[in-house]
Amino acid sequence: MNRQAQAVVMLLLGGAVVRASVTDMYLRYVKESLQPFLIAAGIVLIAAAVMTLFYEVLRPSAKDDHDHDHGDGKPHREPRVGWLLILPVLGLLLVAPPALGSYAAGQAGTALSGQQASSDYPPLPAGDPAKISVLDYASRAVFDKGVSLGDRTVQLTGFIAKGPNGEPILARIILSCCAADGRPIKLGMSGNAPTDLAADTWVEVVGRYTDKVAADPVNDETIPYIEVETWTEIDPPKQQYE
Missing domain, CATH: 2.40.50 (OB fold (Dihydrolipoamide Acetyltransferase, E2P))
Structure with missing residues (x-):
């Protein structure tokens, strides 16, 4: 997963958190008093994602974002585990589990x-x-x-x-x-x-x-x-x- 993909996933995650927080969906997961903190956390994720995308698109160097030299002369890929962040995004956007019953x-x-x-x-x-x-x-x-x-x-x-x-x-x-x-x-x-x-x-x-x-x-x-x-x-x- 390159930096642009990471930023997109983070943007989706932040958007999903904000969406859940401004509707009644968040009440299925946390207490009502935590709503402002969830909104703030989602906004921080969105801001960080936008800044990352801005940097990646406008940076002058043309490096291959998939392969990075860690000083040992060998290319290294970013860990693929980051793609797992898609799961909570899909859970918040596509699946609406009921409250505990x-x-x-x-x-x-x-x-x-x-x-x-x-x-x-x-x-x-x-x-x-x-x-x-x-x-x-x-x-x-x-x-x-x-x-x-x-x-x-x-x-x-x-x-x-x-x-x-x-x-x-x-x-x-x-x-x-x-x-x-x-x-x-x-x-x-x-x-x-x-x-x-x-x-x-x-x-x-x-x-x-x-x-x-x-x-x-x-x-x-x-x-x-x-x-x-x-x-x-x-x-x-x-x-x-x-």
Whole structure:
């Protein structure tokens, strides 16, 4: 791969990163707060590629870009491994993999083991039902024993996954940085729980705290339950990670 080819590949890669960053596509890979950094990185790649092409086209020397003399009198070719950069470019431009979902949730244990136990949770948001995250509910249910939830009705949004005994559970993937460190938060559902829904179906669940729990077969951590009163199937949200 000569320098001009390297510059073209870098230009394509930078363009693909910028394109993904100015659309919702980047939300499948990283947290929303990282968007400015992705755009900046893509612009830097594009600028470096343009400068390289400008230098290669206008430089006065007419060297063979395929063969370079490294001082030993023998021609050397640039490493061909650089062509592998085409793969992420094609992945970003041609393939749009979905966000992590039920399969990832089934392969990893619930992430509550990494949370700090606390009995000092803030009051629930105003409204009936109170809209909170799956992580917030699960943390309050496990570590606060539901004290801060009380008898309030809450609304949660998540996707359907398979539970410890094969029953449907509500899940959501949380990120520290990017999809590579994604971990699931799992909630069992009792009461008027949705049934016969395909995995990865997104639902809004309205219910109350219950002290029912189960053990996650993957890491043996506690999976809390919610007593479901009503549920509604919804389209996947723009931001599918918590």
